[in-house]
Amino acid sequence: MIKKLFMRDFRNFSEVSLSFSDKLNVLTGENGQGKTNLLEAIFFTGMLRSFRTSRVADMKKIGSQSFYISCEADSDGKWTKKLEIEYGELRKLKIDSSIVKKASEFIRNLMTVAFSPDDIAIVNGNSRIRRRFIDICISMESPSYMSALLEYSEALLSRNRLLRSVSPDIKILRAFEPVMAEKASVISKYRLDYSELLKKEMQKILCDYMRDETDFDIRYRNSSGTFSKDEYMNKFEKERNKDILRKMTSFGPQTDEFDFFLNSKLLRCFGSTGQCRFISLCLKMAELNLLLKTEENIKKAVVLVDDVTGELDSRARDYFFKVINRAGQTFFTFTSVPTDKYFKEASIYKINSGRVASLYV
Amino acid sequence: MSSKYPEPLKELVDFLKSLPGIGLKNAERLAFSMLKWPQDKLEAFGDSVKNLKSSVTSCPECGNLSSEGVLCSICVSASRDRSVICVIEESLQIYTIESGGLFKGVYHVLGGKLSPLSGRGAESLTTDLLHRRVSFGGVNEVILALSPDVEGQATSVYISEILKDTNVKVSVLARGLPAGSDISYADSATIAAAISGRKSL
Ligand SMILES: Nc1ncnc2c1ncn2[C@@H]1O[C@H](COP(=O)(O)OP(=O)(O)OP(=O)(O)O)[C@@H](O)[C@H]1O
Ligand SMILES: [Mg+2]
Ligand SMILES: [Zn+2]
Numbered sequence: 001m002i003k004k005l006f007m008r009d010f011r012n013f014s015e016v017s018l019s020f021s022d023k024l025n026v027l028t029g030e031n032g033q034g035k036t037n038l039l040e041a042i043f044f045t046g047m048l049r050s051f052r053t054s055r056v057a058d059m060k061k062i063g064s065q066s067f068y069i070s071c072e073a074d075s076d077g078k079w080t081k082k083l084e085i086e087y088g089e090l091r092k093l094k095i096d097s098s099i100v101k102k103a104s105e106f107i108r109n110l111m112t113v114a115f116s117p118d119d120i121a122i123v124n125g126n127s128r129i130r131r132r133f134i135d136i137c138i139s140m141e142s143p144s145y146m147s148a149l150l151e152y153s154e155a156l157l158s159r160n161r162l163l164r165s166v167s168p169d170i171k172i173l174r175a176f177e178p179v180m181a182e183k184a185s186v187i188s189k190y191r192l193d194y195s196e197l198l199k200k201e202m203q204k205i206l207c208d209y210m211r212d213e214t215d216f217d218i219r220y221r222n223s224s225g226t227f228s229k230d231e232y233m234n235k236f237e238k239e240r241n242k243d244i245l246r247k248m249t250s251f252g253p254q255t256d257e258f259d260f261f262l263n264s265k266l267l268r269c270f271g272s273t274g275q276c277r278f279i280s281l282c283l284k285m286a287e288l289n290l291l292l293k294t295e296e297n298i299k300k301a302v303v304l305v306d307d308v309t310g311e312l313d314s315r316a317r318d319y320f321f322k323v324i325n326r327a328g329q330t331f332f333t334f335t336s337v338p339t340d341k342y343f344k345e346a347s348i349y350k351i352n353s354g355r356v357a358s359l360y361v
Numbered sequence: 362m363s364s365k366y367p368e369p370l371k372e373l374v375d376f377l378k379s380l381p382g383i384g385l386k387n388a389e390r391l392a393f394s395m396l397k398w399p400q401d402k403l404e405a406f407g408d409s410v411k412n413l414k415s416s417v418t419s420c421p422e423c424g425n426l427s428s429e430g431v432l433c434s435i436c437v438s439a440s441r442d443r444s445v446i447c448v449i450e451e452s453l454q455i456y457t458i459e460s461g462g463l464f465k466g467v468y469h470v471l472g473g474k475l476s477p478l479s480g481r482g483a484e485s486l487t488t489d490l491l492h493r494r495v496s497f498g499g500v501n502e503v504i505l506a507l508s509p510d511v512e513g514q515a516t517s518v519y520i521s522e523i524l525k526d527t528n529v530k531v532s533v534l535a536r537g538l539p540a541g542s543d544i545s546y547a548d549s550a551t552i553a554a555a556i557s558g559r560k561s562l
Contacts, residue, residue: 144553151510151511154478154510154511154512155511155515157478158476158477158478158511158512158515159477161477161478162477165477169482169483171483171519171522171523172475172477172482172483172515172519174518174519174522175475175515175516175518175519175522176477176511176515176518178514178515178518179511179514179515179518
C-alpha cells in the first residue's frame with residue numbers, strides 16, 4: 001500500500017506531496033483538474049507504463065525535461081520501501097536509494113489494477129489492446145514473462161528492420177530467429193495458461209453476478225499454431241522467403257488474438273455497447289481476483305477506479321465494491337464528494353488545477 | 362554564458378569533461394593540477410596524446426591493441442595455447458578476462474555485435490578474419506564470450522553458422538551468478554540462467 005507520494009513535473013502537477021489512507025481514498029475535483037493524472041502516476045509507479053495508451057514523453061509536464069515520482073510503499077507489511085522513478089532522456093529507477101536496472105525487478109513492489117472508462121476497448125477495440133491487457137495481467141505475476149516479452153520485441157524489431165532493408169542478409173536474419181523462437185514459445189505457453197484461468201474466473205463472476213447461466217468463453221488464437229521452440233524454428237524456415245517479400249515478420253506473439261464470446265457470439269463483432277462495457281468490467285474484476293490469490297499480493301495490491309461506478313445499478317455496485325474491497329488499498333475519482341455509505345470512512349482529497357488539498361469531512 | 366576561466370583553460374576543462382566518469386568538478390581539479398606541471402612533463406603528455414592514434418594500432422592477428430602495427434603481446438607470447446580462440450566484442454574485455462588469469466588461449470576481437478537497430482551489420486565485424494584464422498588450421502575450439510543480450514545471442518548464432526564449414530568446436534560462456542555474490546541479491550533472470558546451467562556435484 002502507498003503511504004506517501006511525491007511528484008515533480010508529472011502531467012499538470014508541478015510539485016505535490018501527499019499522504020494516503022491505508023484503505024480507501026477518494027479524489028474529487030471538476031473535469032480536467034488532474035484526478036486521472038494522479039491515478040496515472042500511481043499506476044506508473046507500479047507498472048512503469050500508463051493505463052491510458054499514451055507515450056511516456058507525454059507524462060512530463062509540458063515544458064519540462066523530466067518528471068520524478070517518489071513513493072513510500074509498504075509492500076509486504078514488514079518495512080516501508082522507497083520507490084523512485086526519474087524520467088528524463090533515460091529512465092532511472094531506485095529502490096531504497098539503490099539503482100535498479102531491470103524493470104521486471106521494479107514492478108513487483110506495487111501491484112496496481114486500474115478500472116477506467118477506456119476498458120471497454122479491451123472487448124471492442126483492436127487486438128493490440130487485448131494483448132496489452134493480457135500482457136499486463138501476466139507480467140504482474142511473472143517477471144520471467146515480462147523479460148521474455150521485452151527480449152522477444154527487441155529481436156522482432158531487429159528482424160523487421162532487416163526485412164525492410166534492400167537485400168536482407170539471410171544469415172543475419174536466421175541469427176535472430178532462435179531467440180525469437182525460444183521467447184515466443186515461453187510467451188504463448190503463459191498466454192494459453194492465463195486465458196484458461198481468466199475464462200474460469202469470468203464464468204464464476206458471471207454466475208455470481210447474474211445469478212443465471214451466462215455462456216462466456218475465451219479462446220486464445222495463437223497465430224503461429226505452435227507452442228514449441230522447434231516448431232517455431234520450422235515455421236521461420238518455411239515463412240522466411242515470404243517474410244522477405246512482405247518486409248515484415250508475419251506470425252508470432254505480436255499477431256496473437258484473444259476472442260471473447262458471449263452466448264457463442266464473438267463480442268467485438270456482435271456485442272452491444274452495454275454488453276461490451278459490462279464484460280470489460282467483469283474482465284478487470286477477474287484480473288483482480290486472480291491477482292489477489294495470495295496474501296502477499298493482497299498486501300501489495302492497489303486498486304484505482306476512475307469514473308467507473310456512476311453507471312452501475314445498485315446490485316452491480318454492491319458486487320463491484322465487494323470485489324474491490326478485498327484489495328489492500330483503493331483510490332476512487334469523482335467530480336463531487338460521494339454520499340454513498342460505502343465511502344463513509346474514506347480520506348477525501350480535492351484536486352484543483354494540479355493542486356491537491358486533503359479534506360476532512 | 363561567459364566563462365569564469367581564461368579561454369585556453371576552459372577548453373581543457375571541456376576536453377576532460379567529455380571523458381567517461383569525469384564531471385565538471387573533477388575536470389576542473391584535473392586541469393588545475395596540470396597547470397602546476399613543469400613544462401617538459403606537459404610536452405611529453407602532449408606528444409603522447411598527439412601520437413595516440415598512430416602509435417596504438419590493432420594487432421593484425423587478433424584485433425587486440427598493440428603498437429606500431431606489430432603483433433600484440435598475447436599473440437607473440439610462446440606460452441599461449443593457439444588451439445583455443447576466445448571471441449570478445451571489444452579489446453577492453455581481454456583485460457578483464459586476463460585479470461582472471463585462467464584463460465591460456467588466444468583472443469579474437471570482433472569489434473562489436475550485430476545490431477540491425479543501430480545499422481551495424483556483418484561488415485562492421487571481423488568475422489571474415491576469424492574464419493580465415495580457423496580455416497588456416499590448428500584451432501580446436503572457439504569460445505564465444507559475447508554479452509548475453511538479444512544482439513549478443515544473435516551474433517553468437519551468426520558466428521557459429523559461419524564457422525560451420527570449418528568443423529571447429531564452438532562453445533558459449535555459461536550464464537549464472539557472479540562469484541562471491543549473495544544469491545538473495547541476484548535478479549530473477551540471472552537465477553533462472555544459473556539454474557538451467559547447473560552442474561552436478
Ligand atoms: N503533460 C502535461 N503537462 C501539463 N498538463 C497536462 C499534461 N497532460 C495533461 N495535462 C492537463 O491535465 C488535465 C487533465 O487532467 P485529468 O485527465 O487528470 O483530469 P480529470 O481530473 O481526471 O478530469 P475528468 O473529470 O474530466 O476525467 C488537462 O487540463 C490537461 O491539459
Ligand atoms: Mg479523468
Ligand atoms: Zn593479437
